[in-house]
Amino acid sequence: MKYLLPLLLFIALSVFLAIGLKLNPREIPSPLIDKPAPAFNLPILATPEQRLSQADFKGKVWLLNVWASWCVSCREEHPLLIELAKQNKVLLVGLNYKDEAQAANTWLSKHGNPYNVSVMDADGRTGIDYGVYGVPETFVIDKRGVVRYKHTGPVQPGELESIFLPLIEKLKAESA
């Protein structure tokens, strides 16, 4: 009986520490969830004389994937994006972040291009607007142009099926 209280305290502490171990300090909740996707108007990587803005995707469910040719973990995620592109279920937009057009184009021709289109954010300002801090990052944006989900870091195998595809299906079913 005398040891009951210390035992309970110990158990409580263990539970807190166990939860703490599981948390990922890199996962910072995005304040953008359920807010309109920040505006941009950026040149297209393949045809820089043309520009695209977030408003051009109104009425469609789309993914915004932040990538760069200098980004090592983008390579890790790349096969999954290629696989997603093959399924042709969602519009995949690339935000080429703080990169050089030539390096980015070379990277795409070398590893394959999963993106329907990529836009260039050479000085990283659009990145700041989207709260980008760890490339790659992936945003899921609904038909009304609202950010519904954000994934920081490379998408892991299995997460397409467990997170992205079900969410995309759900958002496609919503009215614009």
Added chain:
Amino acid sequence: MKTLFALILSLFVFQAQAEIEYRDFKQPEQEQAYQTLISELRCLVCQNQTIADSNADLAKDLRRQVYEMLQQGKSRQDIVDFMTDRYGDFVMYKPALKLKTMLLWLGPVLFLVIGLATVWVLRSKTSTSEDQSLTKEQQAKLNSILEKGDHS
């Protein structure tokens, strides 16, 4: 000898400040605001550094952003709002006092109170046990010892 010593000491001089960018300010207050802000914003890539301390690309971009916003005449609050709208409260090195962060701010006080309460409870327990008076025989023995010395 002194020169040599000074030279050796100089090897150990480290600057916590990241590379110094040249920033032109019209008023000294603006520069002051800039310095304060960059030492209050967290570099999210290297989480335990401020953007003033960090040399990461993102930190440079955020310093540029702060500088530009100050040049546009934006207030300190405007800039803080701009950053928290995009990166969340975590971007502030010192978290804002909100309902969500209450535990963080009041936690230490709470633990101090728990500690003091524990000490108080333990102390009052021991003092009651000391308070137990001697039995009659013990008292008689004590008296005899005090009078005649211990012969037992």
